[in-house]
Amino acid sequence: MIAWDPALALGLQEVDAQHQNIIRLINELDANRGGGKTQLAAETLRFLHDYLNSHFVLETKLMRDVGYPDIERHRENHELFANHVIFFEIEKEFGVVTDQMLDDILAFLLEWFLHHITTEDRELANFVRTRAAAK
Numbered sequence: 001m002i003a004w005d006p007a008l009a010l011g012l013q014e015v016d017a018q019h020q021n022i023i024r025l026i027n028e029l030d031a032n033r034g035g036g037k038t039q040l041a042a043e044t045l046r047f048l049h050d051y052l053n054s055h056f057v058l059e060t061k062l063m064r065d066v067g068y069p070d071i072e073r074h075r076e077n078h079e080l081f082a083n084h085v086i087f088f089e090i091e092k093e094f095g096v097v098t099d100q101m102l103d104d105i106l107a108f109l110l111e112w113f114l115h116h117i118t119t120e121d122r123e124l125a126n127f128v129r130t131r132a133a134a135k
Helices: 013-031 038-066 071-093 099-134
Strands: none
Touching (some): 013 038, 013 099, 038 071, 038 099
């Protein structure tokens, strides 16, 4: 579905490693859709949701540590994303995991995640590098 592209690297080792793991989990979710694997797909989605939350904690800590001026906007973006994924979690709890639902969440994950890395996270990485160079 999606492969790690070095162009996505931000030059922040821990963040880049987590981004690679998120891509791996998105691909795992894609592999577990269809063919009666909805329970496995639901478990992968739950793990991905938890992993993303820990990733957002890492980014928030980084933003605080460097005094990132757009921290609130960046965090709000994370919250909007998390709320969208929670909607899918609620559907799963009510037994409404369908291939269409998985197609929708995968499309959303890919679009949001790639956009987030290439815009908001890239801005953060540039700020971190500028701060480090100024020291």
